[in-house]
Amino acid sequence: MLLGRDPELGVIDRLVDDVRASTGRALVLKGDPGIGKSALLDHAVMRAGRDMRVLRVAGVEGEAELPYSALHLLLRSVVDRIGVLPAPQAAALRGAFGMGPASGADRFLVGLATLTLLSELATEQPLLCLVDDGHWVDTASADALRFAGRRLEHDPVGLMMAARDGGRPAGHASSSTDLPVMWLGGLPHDAAAALLAQEAPGLSARLRDRVLAAAGGNPLALRELPKTVGDEDSPTDPLPITERLQRAFTGQIDRLAEATRNLLVIVAAEGTGELGTVMRAADQLGVPTTALAEAEQAGLVVVTAGSVRFRHPLVRTAAYQGALFTQRRTVHQALAGIVAGSDPHRWAWHLAAAAFGPDERAAAALERTAESSVQRDGQAAAVAAYERAAQLSEDGTAQSRRLSAAAMAAIEAGLFQRAEELCDAAARLTDEPVVLARLANARGRLEFEHGSPRVAARLTLDGAVKIAVEAPAEAAGMLVLATYYAGHGVDLPLAGEAVAILDTLDLPADHDFQPYMRQARGFYKIIAGDVADPAMFFALRPTSVWERTWTARVLTVAGHASAALEMSAAMVAETRTTGLIGHLANALFHQACAQALLGRHQAAAESAEQALTIAADTGQGSVATYLRGLLAWLAALDGDDERCVAYADEAIRYADDHRAPPSAADATWALALLDLGRGRYESALSRMENRWRSWPYSTAWARSTADHVEAAIRAGKPGIAARLVGELEADIGKLLDPCGPSIVARCRALVSPAEEAEHHFRTALGPGACEDRPFERARTLLVYGEWLRREHRKTEARVQLRAALEIFRRTGAELWASRAQAELRATGDRSATRVPESRLVGRLTPQELQVVRLAATGATNRDIGAQMFLSPRTVAQHLYRAFPKLGITTRTELAALDLDL
Numbered sequence: 001m002l003l004g005r006d007p008e009l010g011v012i013d014r015l016v017d018d019v020r021a022s023t024g025r026a027l028v029l030k031g032d033p034g035i036g037k038s039a040l041l042d043h044a045v046m047r048a049g050r051d052m053r054v055l056r057v058a059g060v061e062g063e064a065e066l067p068y069s070a071l072h073l074l075l076r077s078v079v080d081r082i083g084v085l086p087a088p089q090a091a092a093l094r095g096a097f098g099m100g101p102a103s104g105a106d107r108f109l110v111g112l113a114t115l116t117l118l119s120e121l122a123t124e125q126p127l128l129c130l131v132d133d134g135h136w137v138d139t140a141s142a143d144a145l146r147f148a149g150r151r152l153e154h155d156p157v158g159l160m161m162a163a164r165d166g167g168r169p170a171g172h173a174s175s176s177t178d179l180p181v182m183w184l185g186g187l188p189h190d191a192a193a194a195l196l197a198q199e200a201p202g203l204s205a206r207l208r209d210r211v212l213a214a215a216g217g218n219p220l221a222l223r224e225l226p227k228t229v230g231d232e233d234s235p236t237d238p239l240p241i242t243e244r245l246q247r248a249f250t251g252q253i254d255r256l257a258e259a260t261r262n263l264l265v266i267v268a269a270e271g272t273g274e275l276g277t278v279m280r281a282a283d284q285l286g287v288p289t290t291a292l293a294e295a296e297q298a299g300l301v302v303v304t305a306g307s308v309r310f311r312h313p314l315v316r317t318a319a320y321q322g323a324l325f326t327q328r329r330t331v332h333q334a335l336a337g338i339v340a341g342s343d344p345h346r347w348a349w350h351l352a353a354a355a356f357g358p359d360e361r362a363a364a365a366l367e368r369t370a371e372s373s374v375q376r377d378g379q380a381a382a383v384a385a386y387e388r389a390a391q392l393s394e395d396g397t398a399q400s401r402r403l404s405a406a407a408m409a410a411i412e413a414g415l416f417q418r419a420e421e422l423c424d425a426a427a428r429l430t431d432e433p434v435v436l437a438r439l440a441n442a443r444g445r446l447e448f449e450h451g452s453p454r455v456a457a458r459l460t461l462d463g464a465v466k467i468a469v470e471a472p473a474e475a476a477g478m479l480v481l482a483t484y485y486a487g488h489g490v491d492l493p494l495a496g497e498a499v500a501i502l503d504t505l506d507l508p509a510d511h512d513f514q515p516y517m518r519q520a521r522g523f524y525k526i527i528a529g530d531v532a533d534p535a536m537f538f539a540l541r542p543t544s545v546w547e548r549t550w551t552a553r554v555l556t557v558a559g560h561a562s563a564a565l566e567m568s569a570a571m572v573a574e575t576r577t578t579g580l581i582g583h584l585a586n587a588l589f590h591q592a593c594a595q596a597l598l599g600r601h602q603a604a605a606e607s608a609e610q611a612l613t614i615a616a617d618t619g620q621g622s623v624a625t626y627l628r629g630l631l632a633w634l635a636a637l638d639g640d641d642e643r644c645v646a647y648a649d650e651a652i653r654y655a656d657d658h659r660a661p662p663s664a665a666d667a668t669w670a671l672a673l674l675d676l677g678r679g680r681y682e683s684a685l686s687r688m689e690n691r692w693r694s695w696p697y698s699t700a701w702a703r704s705t706a707d708h709v710e711a712a713i714r715a716g717k718p719g720i721a722a723r724l725v726g727e728l729e730a731d732i733g734k735l736l737d738p739c740g741p742s743i744v745a746r747c748r749a750l751v752s753p754a755e756e757a758e759h760h761f762r763t764a765l766g767p768g769a770c771e772d773r774p775f776e777r778a779r780t781l782l783v784y785g786e787w788l789r790r791e792h793r794k795t796e797a798r799v800q801l802r803a804a805l806e807i808f809r810r811t812g813a814e815l816w817a818s819r820a821q822a823e824l825r826a827t828g829d830r831s832a833t834r835v836p837e838s839r840l841v842g843r844l845t846p847q848e849l850q851v852v853r854l855a856a857t858g859a860t861n862r863d864i865g866a867q868m869f870l871s872p873r874t875v876a877q878h879l880y881r882a883f884p885k886l887g888i889t890t891r892t893e894l895a896a897l898d899l900d901l
Helices: 006-020 037-051 069-084 087-096 108-122 139-149 189-199 205-215 219-227 241-254 258-270 275-284 290-297 313-321 325-339 344-354 360-375 379-392 396-412 416-427 433-449 453-465 472-488 492-502 514-527 545-557 561-578 581-597 601-617 621-638 641-657 661-678 681-689 699-714 718-730 740-751 754-764 774-790 794-811 814-826 846-856 861-868 872-886 891-896
Strands: 025-031 053-058 127-132 157-164 181-183 301-304 307-310
Touching: 006 025, 006 037, 006 127, 006 157, 025 037, 037 053, 037 127, 037 157, 053 069, 069 087, 069 108, 069 127, 069 139, 087 108, 108 127, 108 139, 108 157, 108 581, 108 861, 108 872, 139 157, 139 379, 189 205, 189 219, 205 219, 219 241, 241 258, 241 313, 258 275, 258 290, 258 307, 258 313, 258 325, 275 290, 275 307, 275 325, 290 301, 307 313, 325 344, 344 360, 344 379, 360 379, 360 396, 379 396, 379 416, 396 416, 396 433, 416 433, 433 453, 433 472, 433 621, 453 472, 453 492, 472 492, 472 514, 492 514, 514 545, 545 561, 545 581, 545 699, 561 581, 581 601, 581 621, 601 621, 601 846, 621 641, 621 661, 621 814, 641 661, 661 681, 661 699, 661 814, 681 699, 699 718, 699 740, 699 774, 718 740, 740 754, 740 774, 754 774, 774 794, 774 814, 794 814, 846 861, 846 872, 846 891, 861 872, 872 891
Parallel strands: 025 157, 025 181, 053 127, 127 157
Antiparallel strands: 301 307
């Protein structure tokens, strides 16, 4: 029984019991060294008993920079089950574990593969996964485990990770999507006193009080400090508890024989606990085998079959730091020789640890290790390797090159502050154009991530110019990025400058990068209004994810909704099939935009909400902000004030914090649209007057300007409305949106005298006008019906208003349906009563709808889980909840339902 831990034990017991009852749970334990995290994990094992399978691993400092090392150790007993996973997931996990070639899939696919494997194992027996010493777990493993841990709701899987307070991966609760955390403090005084009495029953009252005061309730301190405290010690010790404990362990080590102390240094330097390697090094260095027995008898190490580990990580620290540098160097040299042929990663790090100063051999080995880490999606490990390689470099050019590579790896790992520091360090060391260009590329990426796309475009463009002749292919990549950044920043001249330089590059016509350059040129031409039909421009049918991203963005901006949906749906399918989860949020965003344009509002909300979850998981703050703006806009149509305001406020806050006003444009528009629908016209007008203007000639510009016009008219500001209509008409020939002329005609009708207005209304509703854009057509029907009623033509008004009401209801625009219904009543039509949602699918959550859609195609639960990043059991739960809502009992009945909203 653990003294003084009843509340914590209750939490652990409930977690294990929930898992046994098929409810997945995850928990992170955080606290100081020695506070009792491992003991709580031991209790979880006891609570699990024999009816649960337990997988356990402890982070190893020597492997903290080896991608997926901890995950491999956790799953090593079940790696033979990887073959049951969907092929992309199996390939990703094998590549991560070095059991096959690096798959090139993004790192989140490893997290999905981990989730699926744990779910599969749990179908046989409830599963408990325990990770100790999380501060030494490599970042790639921690990311994969967190990804899985957030999705265990319906699987009998428990995940517990223990890490020091402030330790690296397991407990870093950096966002609301991270795992629940239980913080461990010191034991209550009575429990601490009872534990001390058990551990040191003969301690005098004076020393007992001294230990209790110094230990602060830390169980390890209560066990270890009595071994070193004496009457001569100061009654108050200013050292923090970790240093007190380390000093206590140092005292224990100093009392050992020299050979035993040397052995502890070998164990500490080896880092992984491989007993064979330790003993080979000991033999080379003349350390007798008996030293291991003495270290074990002293209680400092634990020896099991094939492994040796320190009783506590602080013992390792005390053993390693207590040795002279020359002694540590000799040990690392011996270890490097032993692992040279079998483990290039550890060989490189041992070489580096043994280096006195600059050492190109060790630097080159570490650089290769970093490159290998990048291929295995271990960006954080690559940062450490590149940086240490730079420190060992023998000249400034090599040092700056390696620092610039470390900066890019840091960006990919989300370590933006570290990346800035590395860029600054590299820039001071070189005037090499290619290295300076790479640093400009890194700084541009940082500015983009910080929310300054225009600054990002300028930095990247200027860097590309420096190497346009020397390295045209690298310059081309940077210029394409600069065009993309300028697009986000709504800076047409800057995008044009980047494209103009692209045209001067000397690259073969069949160069691999030519398709991306064509995409950049096409993007610029379209936003500049130089191409009348974007769909024709993209008749080449792009195939890569990058090309499709460009194309989908352009088609969406241009309002070619059907083509945009086709392209974005292909992107979504490709990213799901290939496991490119990092690209999926963007693909789903474009799909949601196209669905919204086509009036498929529920489907758009479904796509956007799934994309938002993925964007949050993958740290794509900018994409998440655009998604929140879209979701706010969709909520405004439905009249859901709470959701609209919540999404919009969060998007606007992010844009303000990151100096990225374009990303808040849709959110501001959404709030204005909600005000407009609610009849708050002054507020709607104020919001529209102060919003960030999107690309000229784009569909968002035309549609939002139309809302601006209507807000001005209804707020009694006809002068503003007339000005806006004049701007629209001046550029009508450049409008990219096929629905643009109809929208302009509606706006012209609103500001025209009665004798001219009807002509413009009929033009707006003419043959072919906005036929695939039901919401825009319904808006025109509504204002035309209102105008007809004011002209006392009530019978004609009812025809238009009924048509508008039907479309609003069909597309789920309930706020606007209410307005159309109110107008109908004003015409004397009493038949227009509120009717319930006619389609059963309206009762489903967006995720349930996505699941049943996929199930209707015949996909299995495992297939659906692979596409939606859920476990098969969670998919089954969604179907279990969805079937009663749909009034069906079997999957075969799904085929008869209309699920295409």
